[in-house]
Amino acid sequence: MKSDVKKWRVSLPLHEALQVFAGQHASAIYELNDASATPEAESFVAACASQHAGAAIELLSKSILAREHPALILQNLPDALPRPVTVNDLVGKRTSDANELYALAARHLSLDKRIVNLGKSILRDRNQAVHLGYSDHDLGEILDRISLWIYYLQESSGLKESDWLSSSASAAQYSRFNAFTVGIREAITDARAKFERMKSAIIDAHQKDVSRLSFSKWRQDREQSKLELHELGDLIAEVCPACESQAQIVAMIDDVEYEYEGPDEVSTNVFYSFAFECPVCELEFDDTEVTFVFKDGQSLAELQDRFALGI
Ligand SMILES: [Zn+2]
Numbered sequence: 605m606k607s608d609v610k611k612w613r614v615s616l617p618l619h620e621a622l623q624v625f626a627g628q629h630a631s632a633i634y635e636l637n638d639a640s641a642t643p644e645a646e647s648f649v650a651a652c653a654s655q656h657a658g659a660a661i662e663l664l665s666k667s668i669l670a671r672e673h674p675a676l677i678l679q680n681l682p683d684a685l686p687r688p689v690t691v692n693d694l695v696g697k698r699t700s701d702a703n704e705l706y707a708l709a710a711r712h713l714s715l716d717k718r719i720v721n722l723g724k725s726i727l728r729d730r731n732q733a734v735h736l737g738y739s740d741h742d743l744g745e746i747l748d749r750i751s752l753w754i755y756y757l758q759e760s761s762g763l764k765e766s767d768w769l770s771s772s773a774s775a776a777q778y779s780r781f782n783a784f785t786v787g788i789r790e791a792i793t794d795a796r797a798k799f800e801r802m803k804s805a806i807i808d809a810h811q812k813d814v815s816r817l818s819f820s821k822w823r824q825d826r827e828q829s830k831l832e833l834h835e836l837g838d839l840i841a842e843v844c845p846a847c848e849s850q851a852q853i854v855a856m857i858d859d860v861e862y863e864y865e866g867p868d869e870v871s872t873n874v875f876y877s878f879a880f881e882c883p884v885c886e887l888e889f890d891d892t893e894v895t896f897v898f899k900d901g902q903s904l905a906e907l908q909d910r911f912a913l914g915i
Contacts, residue, residue, distance in 0.1 A: 610692075617688040619670040626663035627768030629656040633750060634769075634776040638743040647738050653746040654739035658730020660750065661723050662702040664768075665709035668761060672712070677705055702727055703861075713760040718895045721875055722753050725891075728859065748892045751780045788893060789911045795846035795887035802885075823849055823884055830883040843904045844882035845897070845911070851882035853894055 613621060633656045636649050669676040674689040679698040686693055699705070706727060710720045726749055733739045739746065754777060758764060765774035809816045817825070827850045837856040844851040855876040863871045878894035881887070889897055897907070 614690045614692050616690065618674050618690055618694070619667045621691045622663050622667035622670060623768050626660050626667055627770070627773075629663065630660035630750065630754065630768070630777075631770040631773035632656045633660075633747060634773040634780075636743060646742070650739040650742050650746060651733040651737055653743050654726075654729045654733035654741065657726050657746055657750040658702070658733070661706055661726055661730075661753070664757065665702070665706040666699065668709045668712065669705060676708070713757070715756065715760055716899070718900075719753060719756040722749060722892070722895050723757075724875060725858065725877070726750060726753060745892070747780055748784055751777055751784065752892055752896055755781050784896070785911070788889075788897060791887060791889075792846045792911060795844075795882065795885040799847035799885035826884045827851075828883075830881065838876075842880065842898060844885060844887055845904065845907050846887045847882060847885040848904065849882060849884035851880065851884070851887075853898065854879045854881070 616624070633653045636653050636656075638646070638649060666677045670689075674685055674693075675681055677699050678694075679700050682697065703724065706723055707720070710723065715723075729739055729741060729746075741749065754765075765777050769777060803819060806817060806819050806822045810818050830852075837854040840853040840855060842851055842853050843849070855878055857874060858877045859875040861873040861875065863873060865871050877891045879891065880889040880894050880898070897911075899907075902910075
């Protein structure tokens, strides 16, 4: 190792070095190229992205905790730590499990539960990429997931893109997140237009021939139609932001985690992946989009306002 690298590393307090390393991993995801010629290459790009995303979450969590106290990230409490602590002082010391540290950092920042779960899901995806060599998500999905996580993490921690990401990754994060939001707005607007076309056709037909379905009966039939298809997951009733019909979020159990809390005390954490679909206008959202669109306790008017729908 060249001495100037070591010199640079020990010149930074631990939490600052960890933030730099986290930013390097997060930035690296944006520099990956998805224009892969073969499925093998595409799979490898996704596995690399997944490993970088998990490393970014783990290292940023450590940085956030180490800023409070460096001992927080260690598995065993050390006898003494010098001040300031640098990464070199941690040689030979074990840091705690990434999931535990992330959970602790998330509590410290009061991160929203869905965002906490998104981060845990990114960490699980990283483990699969490390131990089995592949990711279930492609590069685009990994970017959507990590950019959403980064957006909320920054909002809670006060970090800014330019504090920890490279300049090109900062710009990419900013435009990626905007594109994600614009994509959601367009999906809602398109579904709304489609719904209005269907609605006029049904009303016209009913006016010409009263034996044809009325609009309210047609809507009711469609609202009921897909319920029976979802026996595998729990349904959460949600009003569709596009057509205001009764729709559902389907919650499928992704993973169950048991956490040892003390003698005879084990807490159970159930992780879900979500999908939204409206049986009337057919608007659909995947897991990442559901996490972003539907906030707990948000009214329909607030949701429509958030996406500037002007409905
Ligand atoms: Zn709808």
